[in-house]
């Protein structure tokens with residue numbers, strides 16, 4: 001069993017009257033890609049900032065990369081690459097100049113070689129002399145990632161790194177994360193995208209500053225207890241409206257000519273389909289990760 005890169009217990013943080021993180025235990029193994037999920041405001045960013053020593057927890061203890069999170073935040077910061085939601089690049093500097101600047105901040109020996117290596121690694125070489133401000137969203141994120149890993153951190157903390165980036169660029173960004181995991185880099189990444197959650201070895205779901213579910217995506221789905229049905233036909237939108245307000249139906253979503261419904265209450269869901277399922281052709285399907293998250297978000301929304 002590999003050593004844990006992150007191992008914290010009972011983390012707590014309060015802002016004014018708001019308890020944002022409340023007794024959070026988290027272990028992430030070395031080389032693991034761990035997805036951090038949860039509704040807006042559930043405490044993901046706050047946790048990430050406590051882990052990398054940017055924010056002092058009110059309580060709790062533990063280690064990040066073998067360093068005590070309370071006593072050795074500086075040592076942790078040196079070995080962590082942190083990409084914030086609003087990563088700022090110097091738009092009027094070129095790609096290479098931005099990276100050279102970061103290398104200076106980290107006082108890296110042999111800066112020129114380090115920048116050349118990372119440009120190659122991230123396939124940014126052909127864009128090295130382009131102004132950062134003129135890059136597309138996907139390339140900007142890739143440059144931001146390059147800047148985060150330039151000093152060869154052991155842990156990457158990525159806070160919604162691909163928000164607003166197109167599907168191809170997002171997929172390539174994740175390919176890079178997986179390539180680096182092979183070399184032993186640990187990643188904790190917050191995301192609201194289900195396809196990204198499915199690319200993590202393990203996901204951790206946060207609600208009101210506590211972990212409520214964690215495990216491999218397939219395990220989380222299998223343990224959810226949800227039943228899902230799919231109906232197909234011409235009248236899906238009208239049937240969706242009718243079903244959405246039926247007892248026992250937690251979610252009803254239209255995908256093209258298919259209507260997907262899910263519930264924890266199998267019998268109530270079947271009754272709803274029988275009475276309000278219209279002329280659609282219905283079949284039971286496997287629940288998916290998005291069904292599970294919509295379920296958890298609705299439970300939270302109802303104060304559960």
Ligand SMILES: Nc1ncnc2c1ncn2[C@@H]1O[C@H](COP(=O)(O)OP(=O)(O)OP(=O)(O)O)[C@@H](O)[C@H]1O
Nearest residue numbers: 015016018020038039040041042043044045046047
């Ligand atoms: N410095 C701060 N001062 C006061 N309140 C804060 C501060 N930082 C965060 N909060 C509040 O703490 C709560 C949790 O915020 P946090 O950014 O950790 O959530 P999140 O899960 O990352 O959300 P999102 O998915 O929207 O990024 C929010 O209600 C936020 O407004």
